[in-house]
Amino acid sequence: MTDASMGATPAAKGSLTTEDARTKKRNAAEKRFQMYGIAAIGAGLFFLLVLLVSILSSGLGAFQQTFIEVPVYLDPAKLDKNGNRDPAEMAKVSTFGYGPLIEQAIFAQVEANGIATPLDSSKDMKALISASAAAQVRDVVLANPDLVGETVSFRMLAASRVDGYLKGRVQREDVARDKNIDAEHLDLTDAFVDAGIVAKQFNIDFVIGADASESRPEQAGLGVSMLGSLFMMIVVLVLALPIGVAASIYLEEFAPQNRWTDLIEVNISNLAAVPSIVFGILGLAVFIQFAHLPQSAPLVGGLVLTLMTLPTIIISTRASLKAVPPSIRDAALGLGASRTQSVFHHVLPLAMPGILTGTIIGLAQALGETAPLLLIGMVGYIATNYPDGLASGFMDPNSAMPAQIYEWAKRADPAYYERAWGGIIILLLFLMTMNIIAIILRRRFERRW
């Protein structure tokens, strides 16, 4: 049978089970092509991995900080010369009055632990502690004047260089060129670590604390700018959600086919692609130059981000309105409901999960946006003050999380890089939470018609 059919076909091309040379070549090309695809995906995932690894490896350190824990003798002769424990009078002693006490307290530890070091005066201890320590002690003393004269144990921030040394950022060979700290200090630090006086601990102040000046990276925290971001997000949510939903309802349910509708549609799709920095220029020119709103205020940031987020929210809201089948509208209209009633009573509630998902994703996008905030002055501002209340939260100058990260990345001290990466971890945690909520919402309420 086989022979007969072979004879009957003039252009017999050999057996199917053996690959001819050409097919081999073609299959090799096929394999190669497939490898390119795998390589491309591999490259993408590799980049993602490198990104995550560098974020985590460089940023996790920011959540730990080196502290020095020593008992400090609060000398009445220095802190309260009149001896009447009146806080108003004691407030006249500035942080300069407290510095020496702390230095002495640390130096006392050198002697108590019998550490051999060429640093022979308490003044040499200054390089070990953060400049914030004196203020910290002073605040405690002023709050409890009765502590004066006693010896109280304090947990104080170590200087940024000491912290860097324990985290491996500051190497011994770098120290030679560093006027802030000497090799002897590092030896002493090692000895203190052995004695349990200096240790790395979880640093909650990085998460909830305020920003610090350029020279005190050990003290800087993200808390205030987190509040700034929060107030901006409130503005975005309060404005962008209703406006976005209203605009989508109009375009999807009511808009007649006319020039104005076309114009709006074209505008929305183009605005979605306008570079974010242009929105910053808009905010600068309209809200600050023209409307004289305060610079650096979360209200202005929120307004700019609202305009930026609107297209995203409108596009996703329209998609979820479109997904509600026309039969629902017909059913409502058939019962004598007006068009407005059918939309607000039936279509909108059904589309709500989709709208919320889109809104959360829009908010997440706004939360991570930096460029427009640069132009309205949210960078360069040192966010050290917590807002006093709602009005102050919206109107007083503040920073925002991504702007704060950028600010840290710009500062000269490498200790700030660690904080920038740490800030990114916090920012990404927020974004991740928002996206997970969006995904859960979508899964939970997804409806198949």
Next chain:
Amino acid sequence: MPVLWLVLAVLGIALVGYVLGRSLALASAGGEIRNLHSLPSYYGSNVAMKAAVPALLLLVVWLIVQPFVVNGMVSGMIPESEISEGSNLGLVMAEVHRTSEGLSNAVAAGIIDEDTARNPGADPETMTDRLKDAGQVVTSTLTAPILAAAQRYRALHDSGAWIMSGVVLVLALAGLIWGLRESQAEFRARNTVEQGIRALLIAAASIAVLTTIGIVLSLIFNTIEFFRLYPAAEFFFSLNWAPSFSGRGGSSELGIIPLLWGTLYISFVALVVAVPVGLFAAVYLSEYATPKVRAIAKPLLEVLAGIPTIVYGLFALLTIGPILLSVFGDDTVGWMQGQRAVMTAGIAMGIMLIPFVSSLSDDIINAVPQSLRDGSYGLGATKSETIKQVILPAALPGIVGAILLAASRAIGETMIVVLGAGAAARLSLNPFEAMTTVTAKIVSQLTGDSDFASPEALVAFALGMSLFVITLGLNVLALYIVRKYREQYE
């Protein structure tokens, strides 16, 4: 915050109107809802709407218009002699604003009394000192005309606010009465309210247009202002970017070409990274990958798109830069001098754009009809032959559109270049050299001093205008191509 109180008062009137309107309508129908044209709440809403909307609209318009009117009236009081060399009316007016604000704050703090603040014969120097004592920002010693202008400004501002409050409240009450008179059983309250809602919806939708108008106007006015101070021809054709730091020296060279070169070079590097990776990833995911691989790899790749640009900026500066430097730096081939370079920013931007290119291409490849694939397989083509010779050519317009969209993204990207590309404007071919971009310069020219009158600051608006025009052009072109492409297969 008197404005806040005013808004609350109007809303209060509206609320009262709602309750009254509702009960009036019910009463007119003898308490029987069936006898009403609409549900009672619609009558209430009608009154509330008529009380609140016109009043609040007037409030907004007033708040926008009043500063112009007041400014116009006050600026006439500033004699030419007050405008010192190198300054302008805007700066003097800013001083007037500050002084008047300072006066108000000082009065509020109880440091000076209202009469002193208003006293036209007050001695400028004493006033300066007192304001300084009150902790108000006064940059220099006040002069008599400025103090007078400030006092006048303050007076006008205050009386303006009072008039505004009065007019707004009267309008709200008038609306209330109008609405209440309508609250009769036969009145078509629902239709009226729905028309109002419709108007609100249209207004919301129009915000997109307003935003565009706002962008265009703020760019155009400032750009025109810039070209008045600096020749347009030099801006567009000069090969040099060297703003002077002093502020208003005539020595600045503000040519856009080096910035455009940096922008395009970095975008090119980014596309060289993103397009092959994104395209091949999309091809693999849509044509080869099993559903399982697709379900894992696609979301993972899209994570890259959800990461904020500031993260990529930091990644460029602190990870990519040092790695490149160790490979191409002075220790080896010596092509690269610092961490910031075209390559540094370009690679980070490319990584950012991978998911953008891949998800757009994925959509486009999936839009190619299955019948074309079948046709090719039916002829004995392998998958890769089908992809290369049938699918990709068929999808080409769409893919070109996607690449254009990615290019527009790259050109408008700011944070990565601000952190990764450097600050020096340079016309060079070496991709390992630091260059700067349009967006980075917009940031650097507009942050810092808030003096928007100098050409060095205004140039940022001209740069922004160019950026806006370029990205808008690319987007419109790309969307047009993609739409044409989709129509072909629908």
Next chain:
Amino acid sequence: MNDMSLLERRVDTKDTKISARKVQVFYGDTHAIKDVDVDIQDKTVTAFIGPSGCGKSTFLRCLNRMNDTIDICRVTGDIMLDGEDIYDRRVDPVQLRAKVGMVFQKPNPFPKSIYDNVAYGPKIHGLAKNKAELDEIVEKALRRGAIWNEVKDRLHAPGTGLSGGQQQRLCIARAIATEPEVLLMDEPCSALDPIATAQVEELIDELRQSYSVVIVTHSMQQAARVSQKTAFFHLGNLVEYDDTSTIFTNPSDPRTESYITGRIG
């Protein structure tokens, strides 16, 4: 005409080209084809008829392993082409499809020129050594596809610009150009108007000279007009397979009779 083809049929009876034994096809959990045995003869037009969803297209797509492109599809049993099992693990479906060409329900010209559409197959299979040879192959295929006269002046115009009937003949020409031994046609005329259908049917009759043609069709008239052998499928089973004349005049299975007479389907 019917008598004529009956006459020819006897003359043209040939050896078996494809033989299928105990073929089962599953789509996920659905059992789409149940235990089909069939022998398809060379240089013959074989028609598969049956109501919608009976599995005739599915079975056709097994013959050149087009079902491989569907992930959830699973095929068991033996399908032999010239005595070789086409589902053997060593068989490259790409080589198989070069031998067993296919024409689809909807004309699907590539968005390329007419010339490139036809040249695509020969190019990927390396059938032409140079441009002149390729030109020759393309012309021959277009002539045999009975479309040469209509397109010879615009070979470089896009194939998508042709009318539906022309597109389908172009697709047939495209399939012929790779010199297959078997040509599978999946309802090739269902998207065409009656005139274009007549042209394609005429073409099929001519193709019988050189190929084994298997055609799936919805139209019993078409099956009667173009085919010599007919297989009737119902609910995934091959109910009856015989000479077309026998099927249409004297079916042995009552189900076939019901379908032919229009009671099921």
